Amino acid sequence: MVKQEHTDSIWILCEIKEGRIIEASYETISRAVLLSRKKKAKLCALALGYNIERRDLQGLIEMGIDEVYYSDDVRFAHSLPDDYVQITISVLKKHKPDIFIAAATTFGRTVMPAIAAGLNTGLTADCTDLDIDCKKGLMIQVRPAIGGNIMAVIETPLHRPQMATVRTNLVSLPNRTPNRRGKIKRINFFSSKNSEPCSEWLDSTKIGSKMPLDKAEIVVAGGRGLRKAENFSLIRKLADELGAAVAASRAAVDMGWVDYHHQVGLSGKTVTPRVYIAIGISGAVQHLAGISSAKSIVAINKDPSANIFKIADLGIVGDLFEIVPKLLQEIRKAKGRKR
Amino acid sequence: MRIAVLVKQVPATEDVKIDNKKGTLIREKSEVETNPTDLTAISQAVRIKKTIGKGEVVAISMGPSSAIKTLREALSLGCDKAFLISDRIFAGSDTLATAKVLSRALQQLGPFKIILAGNKSSDGETGQVGPSVAMQLGLCFTTYVTSIEKVTDDFIVIRRLTETEYERIKLKLPALLTVTKQVCEPDLPSLRNKIRALELKIPILRATDLGIADSEVGLKGSPTKVMKIFRPKIFRKGKIIKVGNVRKAVKEILLFLEKQGVSSQW
Ligand SMILES: Cc1cc2nc3c(=O)[nH]c(=O)nc-3n(C[C@H](O)[C@H](O)[C@H](O)COP(=O)(O)OP(=O)(O)OC[C@H]3O[C@@H](n4cnc5c(N)ncnc54)[C@H](O)[C@@H]3O)c2cc1C
Numbered sequence: 001m002v003k004q005e006h007t008d009s010i011w012i013l014c015e016i017k018e019g020r021i022i023e024a025s026y027e028t029i030s031r032a033v034l035l036s037r038k039k040k041a042k043l044c045a046l047a048l049g050y051n052i053e054r055r056d057l058q059g060l061i062e063m064g065i066d067e068v069y070y071s072d073d074v075r076f077a078h079s080l081p082d083d084y085v086q087i088t089i090s091v092l093k094k095h096k097p098d099i100f101i102a103a104a105t106t107f108g109r110t111v112m113p114a115i116a117a118g119l120n121t122g123l124t125a126d127c128t129d130l131d132i133d134c135k136k137g138l139m140i141q142v143r144p145a146i147g148g149n150i151m152a153v154i155e156t157p158l159h160r161p162q163m164a165t166v167r168t169n170l171v172s173l174p175n176r177t178p179n180r181r182g183k184i185k186r187i188n189f190f191s192s193k194n195s196e197p198c199s200e201w202l203d204s205t206k207i208g209s210k211m212p213l214d215k216a217e218i219v220v221a222g223g224r225g226l227r228k229a230e231n232f233s234l235i236r237k238l239a240d241e242l243g244a245a246v247a248a249s250r251a252a253v254d255m256g257w258v259d260y261h262h263q264v265g266l267s268g269k270t271v272t273p274r275v276y277i278a279i280g281i282s283g284a285v286q287h288l289a290g291i292s293s294a295k296s297i298v299a300i301n302k303d304p305s306a307n308i309f310k311i312a313d314l315g316i317v318g319d320l321f322e323i324v325p326k327l328l329q330e331i332r333k334a335k336g337r338k339r
Numbered sequence: 340m341r342i343a344v345l346v347k348q349v350p351a352t353e354d355v356k357i358d359n360k361k362g363t364l365i366r367e368k369s370e371v372e373t374n375p376t377d378l379t380a381i382s383q384a385v386r387i388k389k390t391i392g393k394g395e396v397v398a399i400s401m402g403p404s405s406a407i408k409t410l411r412e413a414l415s416l417g418c419d420k421a422f423l424i425s426d427r428i429f430a431g432s433d434t435l436a437t438a439k440v441l442s443r444a445l446q447q448l449g450p451f452k453i454i455l456a457g458n459k460s461s462d463g464e465t466g467q468v469g470p471s472v473a474m475q476l477g478l479c480f481t482t483y484v485t486s487i488e489k490v491t492d493d494f495i496v497i498r499r500l501t502e503t504e505y506e507r508i509k510l511k512l513p514a515l516l517t518v519t520k521q522v523c524e525p526d527l528p529s530l531r532n533k534i535r536a537l538e539l540k541i542p543i544l545r546a547t548d549l550g551i552a553d554s555e556v557g558l559k560g561s562p563t564k565v566m567k568i569f570r571p572k573i574f575r576k577g578k579i580i581k582v583g584n585v586r587k588a589v590k591e592i593l594l595f596l597e598k599q600g601v602s603s604q605w
Contacts, residue, residue: 017503079506080508081480082479085474105501106482106501106502107501109482110470110482110483111470112467112470113434113438113466113467113469113470113471114473114474115474116435116467116471117470117471117472117475120435120562121435121562122433122435122561122562123435123563124563125434125466125467126464126465140566141563144571145565146462146568150569150570151568151569151570151571152565152568153565153566153568153569154564154566155563156563157564158562159562198479198510198511199481199508199509199510199511200508200510201506201507201508202506202507202508203507204504204505204507205504207500207503207504218601242601254375256520259500260500260519261502266464274599275595275596275599275601285571289571295599296595298592298595298596300588304579312579313595314580314591314595315579315580316580316592317579322585323585323588323589323592326585326586326589327589327592327593330590330593331602334593334602
């Protein structure tokens with residue numbers, strides 16, 4: 001028996017940055033399309049933003065969304081949760097979806113728990129997989145549990161909507177069907193009585209990332225094996241020479257050797273490069289969770305029994321402090337010859 | 340200014356062993372520690388109090404009785420008071436139910452001008468409890484805070500990190516903030532505080548003290564249910580090359596990179 005009344009629709013949250021729908025939200029649509037086929041449910045998207053590119057909204061229809069609900073308002077110009085959460089809750093209360101999902105971005109992970117609390121329903125964080133349990137008609141939510149050592153299958157039997165945030169960079173973007181028909185509706189909400197928001201955006205500084213990690217073809221990653229902050233420059237130098245992005249294990253990030261946005265793994269990013277070079281990384285399951293779809297993996301580790309060797313295509317057992325400087329030298333030499 | 344810090348005790352080891360047959364946890368020595376990010380939150384709270392010049396910092400932890408240890412640590416780091424929220428009926432609570440309990444405790448022990456929490460625990464890593472508590476209490480909130488730039492009696496200015504930028508946000512107080520480890524370097528306990536931590540009484544609040552019914556918490560009060568667990572499989576057939584000398588190792592790597600078409604771009 002389902003406790004909360006609902007309709008048969010599946011909703012996704014479209015995150016909008018500077019007027020454009022972000023790619024992670026499109027990935028969420030790929031997931032939702034699959035769910036809606038199994039459930040034969042209507043697919044709806046909620047897009048709250050400012051100066052929204054209209055062809056992005058049209059694009060949602062081509063990707064398989066049946067109904068797009070949007071609001072274009074200056075109060076959504078910055079990703080502040082106040083109004084965003086309130087208005088989303090009121091829209092969801094009105095439309096009563098069965099399922100509501102969002103990408104597990106910093107924004108999704110910020111507003112979704114508040115929205116779930118407002119609706120008094122469950123939310124599963126950072127799912128790696130979503131499916132439909134056809135017998136029960138419930139959404140199957142798969143996420144790492146107990147420190148990522150195992151996966152848990154989670155369901156929300158009685159509360160609606162069933163909510164989840166979904167890991168990004170795991171599935172491909174949805175196919176488009178040009179001229180697919182659907183509804184695009186502007187939401188009118190009552191301007192809330194207490195219209196002065198409690199938080200205010202002051203300014204932003206873009207983080208200068210030479211090479212975005214999640215799109216990189218080559219990734220050089222360093223772990224605790226580097227021993228201290230100064231040594232992490234070895235990773236940066238090698239990445240520079242190879243035109244690669246810099247990545248790190250959680251241990252390296254925790255030591256403060258490198259920023260969090262370089263972290264790869266369960267609680268960091270998922271990467272899908274052609275070559276992933278893991279240096280001084282033991283290969284904990286949580287780290288492997290972020291690299292299992294890399295096309296190839298090279299590992300340098302002095303411990304022959306390190307877990308990373310179980311998944312490396314090329315495993316080099318040896319001391320990184322001897323190997324990496326020499327490798328740098330050889331690459332520079334090779335480049336010099338060609339020039 | 341009264342500041343609350345939400346802290347959690349977590350397993351100290353990342354290598355939890357699993358019984359493959361039964362699919363359950365093997366708890367060898369159940370070592371525990373304070374969630375590292377929460378230590379940062381504690382130190383930050385104490386610093387805010389010092390900046391403002393008056394007030395108190397209250398550490399609150401929901402967990403089993405062993406979490407007293409975590410609260411003693413909080414006191415040794417300069418918190419003025421500590422409360423343990425503990426009851427058998429809380430076991431098995433998901434993030435919504437946990438946030439419900441913490442909200443109720445904050446209401447009872449409050450009012451607080453600022454509530455700080457780590458942005459996530461090192462064991463569950465959902466990051467959901469902070470925002471959920473904020474919503475349940477109707478508080479202004481933000482997440483992923485990397486530094487605190489200014490605090491007054493009425494507002495706070497923070498920096499936070501998203502995928503693409505550092506944002507500066509001004510929040511009216513009262514507000515709840517979840518902080519990352521970047522927010523400050525955790526302090527070391529002073530001898531005086533260590534002694535005080537041992538002497539101070541840490542009250543334990545039960546469900547009945549907070550007016551919580553057992554239908555609201557634990558497995559019963561949790562909308563999400565764990566149906567089963569399984570081991571993730573990572574398939575790959577790797578080959579290891581043990582290279583005795585560095586030159587040969589480097590050669591192997593270069594050869595591999597060439598095969599992958601990396602060096603063709605040089
Ligand atoms: C809920 C949860 C989420 C997590 N999420 C993540 C995540 O997203 N990403 C992540 O990476 N981890 C994550 N972890 C942590 C993970 O369990 C490991 O602790 C972490 O990956 C270890 O990092 P490491 O491999 O750099 O360090 P270690 O495990 O300490 O490995 C260091 C390695 O370096 C090698 N080494 C040392 N010196 C040298 C040398 N001179 N030359 C060559 N090799 C050397 C050692 O042999 C060792 O194998 C998570 C843990 C939990 C509980």
